[in-house]
Amino acid sequence: xxxxLSVLLVLAFVSSLSSCGGKFFIRGAINTTTxxxxxxxxxxxxxxxNGGFVTVTLVTFLLNGSSTNINFCGDQxxxxxxxxxxxxxxMPGPPCATIVQITIG
Numbered sequence: 001x002x003x004x005l006s007v008l009l010v011l012a013f014v015s016s017l018s019s020c021g022g023k024f025f026i027r028g029a030i031n032t033t034t035x036x037x038x039x040x041x042x043x044x045x046x047x048x049x050n051g052g053f054v055t056v057t058l059v060t061f062l063l064n065g066s067s068t069n070i071n072f073c074g075d076q077x078x079x080x081x082x083x084x085x086x087x088x089x090x091m092p093g094p095p096c097a098t099i100v101q102i103t104i105g
Contacts, residue, residue, distance in 0.1 A: 032100045035068060036087040037061030039080045047071075049095040056096045061086070071096040 041060035057076040061068045073096040090097040
């Protein structure tokens with residue numbers, strides 16, 4: 001487990017050095033999905049899950065004339081600047097996706 005953490009930290013450091021000035025964020029995960037596009041809409045909302053309430057951030061990505069909406073867990077507004085191109089890696093899951101890495105620019 002310590003070895004995996006060490007490898008992830010080194011990869012995060014190396015990736016941040018080569019990110020060409022873009023912001024870099026990582027939260028560690030294994031099976032991820034990636035989406036990219038220009039952020040065109042952000043909305044914070046609360047949904048009901050298993051009798052409890054969960055805060056989610058709805059983000060709309062525009063790419064090549066089509067749009068895709070993703071619900072990210074928690075208040076993630078600062079991670080998705082409007083009208084900026086963003087690459088987001090995340091773990092999909094009910095009721096929302098967990099961010100693994102965000103690259104802006």
